[in-house]
Every structure is written in C-alpha cells, then in structure tokens.
Amino acid sequence: MVNRGSTMIRDCGALRFTEAAARAHAALVQRAAAVLSAYGAERSIFLADAFEAIPAATARMATVLLERAAVPGIERPDGRTAVVRYADGAGTASLAALLAAAARTGAPIAADPESLSVLSLAERIAASDIPVLINGPTGTGKEVLSRFIHDRSARSEKPFIAINCAAMPEAMLEALLFGHQKGSFTGANAASEGFFRAADGGTLLLDEIAEMPLALQAKLLRALQEGEVVPLGATQPVKVDVRVIACANRDLPLEVEEGRFRADLYYRLNVFPLALQALCERPDDIAPLAFAMVLRHSASAPWISDDALALLAAHSWPGNVRELENVVRRALVLAGSADVIGPDHIVFDRPARLVTQLGATQASTDDGKLSNIVQMSEARAIIATLEACNGSRVAAARQLGISERTLRYRLASFREAGIEVSGRAVGGRR
The missing domain is CATH 1.10.8.60 (Helicase, Ruva Protein; domain 3)
Known part of the structure; x- marks a missing residue:
C-alpha cells in the first residue's frame, strides 16, 4: 500500500x-x-x-x-x-x-476460467522466443491472443505483422512472405522486403497456416530452421530474427495425415500449442x-x-x-x-440450414431472398458432388471446375453461415 x-x-x-x-x-x-x-x-x-x-x-x-x-x-x-x-x-x-x-x-x-487459464499460459510463453501454434474455430480471437503474446514479450517494441495465408493470392504468397528483387517476375517494377524482413526483431503471425501451399511450406520450414530467407530473384539468403506465431482453424494433425500439411513443419510450429474454445464453451x-x-x-x-x-x-x-x-x-x-x-x-442470425446425412439433402430457408436461394443451391451442388466423389475434395473440385483451395473456402463459408455439412462430405481423403 x-x-x-x-x-x-x-x-x-x-x-x-x-x-x-x-x-x-x-x-x-x-x-x-x-x-x-x-x-x-x-x-x-x-x-x-x-x-x-x-x-x-x-x-x-x-x-x-x-x-x-x-x-x-x-x-x-x-x-x-x-x-x-x-x-x-x-x-x-x-x-x-x-x-x-x-x-x-x-x-x-x-x-x-477456460480463457483465463489460456491467457495465464500465454503470458508465460511470451517470455520465451519459441514458436506458438494457436488452434481454434474461426472467430474465437486467435489474432487477439497472438498480439497479447507479442505485447508481453521482449519484442513488444518491434513490429507485429499479421498476414492471412488464405487471403493472399497463392501465386504471390512467396514474394509477399520472403520479398523479391526488382525484375524477378513480370510486374516486379521495384524490390520488396517481404513480411519476414518487415517483422525483423518482432513477431510474424501466419493466420490460417493450413491454407499455405505445400511447396511454400518447405521454404517456410527452412526460414524457421535457418533464421534466413531467400527473396525471389536473389542468390544469397538474408538473415532475419522473427518469432512466428501460427494459427489454424482446421485439425492440423489430420491435415498432416492426409498429406495436405508437412509433418516436419507441423512439429516445428507445434513447440507450444494453445487452443481457444468456441464461445459457447x-x-x-x-x-x-x-x-x-x-x-x-x-x-x-x-x-x-x-x-x-x-x-x-x-x-x-x-x-x-x-x-x-x-x-x-x-x-x-x-x-x-x-x-x-x-x-x-437482441436479434440473432437466422441463417439457412442444410443438413446432409448419408447422401440425403434437406434444405429449408427462412425467406425466399435470391441470396439465400443461390447459396443453398450452390451448397447442395457442392455437397452432392463431394458425396459422389466419396468425399474427395480433389476429385470434387476437378468435377466442379474450381480449385481445391476455392472449394475449401466455399465449405468454410457454409459453416460460418450456419450451413451444417456432414463429416463424410468434408472429411474424406484426397
């Protein structure tokens, strides 16, 4: 006192x-x-x-x-x-x-108590420089927790840079992460340092890490192991001092098992896992x-x-x-x-609901708005194709004429809109 x-x-x-x-x-x-x-x-x-x-x-x-x-x-x-x-x-x-x-x-x-225990653990983790993997459903506050770890760390005065791996064009992701030299590709009219070098001394948040292409995962692994990046068009690596926090809203062990995520990268990131529960829990x-x-x-x-x-x-x-x-x-x-x-x-969302069980689809909408009808029709077509392909997203995407990445976005958007999709439709093997 x-x-x-x-x-x-x-x-x-x-x-x-x-x-x-x-x-x-x-x-x-x-x-x-x-x-x-x-x-x-x-x-x-x-x-x-x-x-x-x-x-x-x-x-x-x-x-x-x-x-x-x-x-x-x-x-x-x-x-x-x-x-x-x-x-x-x-x-x-x-x-x-x-x-x-x-x-x-x-x-x-x-x-x-659940959240307080996670925050207490996160504060202890912040004192170290180890990579952190944060799992949890979409919209549970993974970026807020990442900022909390950065703010409590010795890096708090340095940059905190958050990027969403699913929101950036796949073809540009490598250049955006590791930087590029002028003229290294069409349209590269000037050099760029990339997010890794921009976060030097601080923290880099890689949100939706499961959406990163396999080829780029190998380069990310090297950056984590060696503490250096090679910009596109360069021949010499550049040293970086970055703490990486990765977030995922999908089951990464399952992604590893099904070949969509590198096991060595998973274990490199999973030094200290944290999990955020859904808000209802x-x-x-x-x-x-x-x-x-x-x-x-x-x-x-x-x-x-x-x-x-x-x-x-x-x-x-x-x-x-x-x-x-x-x-x-x-x-x-x-x-x-x-x-x-x-x-x-207090007015809650009343999204259209779609439930599929053993290939049977039942749909209902609260109104006849065109947006609801279009979404429901798209959902029925995608899920029916998945069922016909025995749950294989690769085969379904090929049949639908879209990329597997786009198909994953569609399925995620259905879940966020309250459209329930059976595990068989989304959990099948590639």
Whole structure:
C-alpha cells in the first residue's frame, strides 16, 4: 500500500485502487482484481470512487470510476477514463462492464476460467522466443491472443505483422512472405522486403497456416530452421530474427495425415500449442465481450440488462465472437437512444440450414431472398458432388471446375453461415 498525498492507494499487482473504492465497491473491486490477476494484467488500470479526487500520479493510467446507482450505466468521456454506474456489485453485468471499461483497445477481455487459464499460459510463453501454434474455430480471437503474446514479450517494441495465408493470392504468397528483387517476375517494377524482413526483431503471425501451399511450406520450414530467407530473384539468403506465431482453424494433425500439411513443419510450429474454445464453451466471456463491443461501437454506450445478458448466454454462437459483435451492433441500432439494451433488442442470425446425412439433402430457408436461394443451391451442388466423389475434395473440385483451395473456402463459408455439412462430405481423403 502506498500513500499519494491524502489518498491511500492499494496495489494488488494486477491493478491499483483507492481505499475509498475498496470500501464503497468492495465486492466489485475484489472480483475484478481476481480476474485480472489470473493472467497478470498490466498495472495500467486504476479504480477509484466516482466522488473522490483522482491523484495526479495516476494521470497516465487507464482510470475507471465506480459509482453505486439505482440506474446502471457506462460511459467513456475521454479516451482514458471510463465511468461505470452499477446497482449490484455481485451481478454479472457490473463485473463485465468494469472489465470492458478497463481493457485497452485490442487487448483480450476474459472472465471465463477456460480463457483465463489460456491467457495465464500465454503470458508465460511470451517470455520465451519459441514458436506458438494457436488452434481454434474461426472467430474465437486467435489474432487477439497472438498480439497479447507479442505485447508481453521482449519484442513488444518491434513490429507485429499479421498476414492471412488464405487471403493472399497463392501465386504471390512467396514474394509477399520472403520479398523479391526488382525484375524477378513480370510486374516486379521495384524490390520488396517481404513480411519476414518487415517483422525483423518482432513477431510474424501466419493466420490460417493450413491454407499455405505445400511447396511454400518447405521454404517456410527452412526460414524457421535457418533464421534466413531467400527473396525471389536473389542468390544469397538474408538473415532475419522473427518469432512466428501460427494459427489454424482446421485439425492440423489430420491435415498432416492426409498429406495436405508437412509433418516436419507441423512439429516445428507445434513447440507450444494453445487452443481457444468456441464461445459457447466459455460462457463467462460473453458478457464482458458484449460490453466491450458496446463501448467500441457506441458513443452513448447503453447498459445491457440482465435479461439481455441471459439471452446472450443461452445462444449457441456458431459464428463465435464475430457473430456476437454482429448481434451487439444490431442491438445498438434497435435500441436507438435508449439507455438500456433489453431482450427485445437482441436479434440473432437466422441463417439457412442444410443438413446432409448419408447422401440425403434437406434444405429449408427462412425467406425466399435470391441470396439465400443461390447459396443453398450452390451448397447442395457442392455437397452432392463431394458425396459422389466419396468425399474427395480433389476429385470434387476437378468435377466442379474450381480449385481445391476455392472449394475449401466455399465449405468454410457454409459453416460460418450456419450451413451444417456432414463429416463424410468434408472429411474424406484426397
């Protein structure tokens, strides 16, 4: 405990708070301290009672002012200070609002034991330079966790560069990763250093690593083993000092078994694996994430009622955190100028559903919109072709006249839209 003038400030490691805050908001302060301490949150958070003077020593800290009030609310009058007014210090909403208000932009927000254990482990991993492989469904926060590891590492002052291997043209991926010299290929009017050299000294995130072509996987393995890259058109390697974090939303051991991913690269990346669960499997994260999205997308930042939070907690969240963000943004529009988001403002996605079992396809749509009809027709055609090809994506792609890579995109988009596809259709051998 330290004395800043007339204000007594307690230091619990994860955050600091005044004596007045500890007395007036004991239940909420203690719960917040326990959650933030679970993953060693930075000591940049200062809690105080809304009616006390803020010590000058906290000027550069993120400050959250707490107030007991009959009508709860949350606001951020400036980029540093947030005000949380709550009625029940033991309630779900009050802790969620505090965690959301205390978090800096881009930082993880978690309260579920599953997520807290992953963050605690990630902080320990950050102290080393070993490669990290993060597995988890699409939209669960793998890039946020990667940034967390970078920010807690000795490389935090150096670049963090995130690239999506599935989003870049396959023909250009090598040049984008390793760089190229002027004139090394048609259109190369100038040299480029590539992402590896751009991330020198820092961290390179390779998202959707399973989408990387096999030929390029061999060159990535060499870059990891030797700590050097050979730009296209060059004859001499260039040394790089880069920590690689790879993310995958598919089962990489299965990809290795089926020949779509190199076993040596997998074991090189899989030094320390982390796994993020689907949002429905970590329900205590839903409320703080929802409040964080309210703060992100609304200047007025309405409160989320207990009934609305209960509705969110009961949803299955097939689209994970991205779906939650859509639902929150939709709720903000429906709530308008209201001070509270209620259950009537919560509208979930109602995607078309497609279920295939043993080759039988049954489809239903909620409406007759052309986009739904086109998507359903495309899904039926693709899945029927997969079934006819005994699940072989290579054969199905050839028959459909598209690349296997495009076929994987289509199947992933069906899953994200809520279209269920049988394991036989997508899990067959090449």
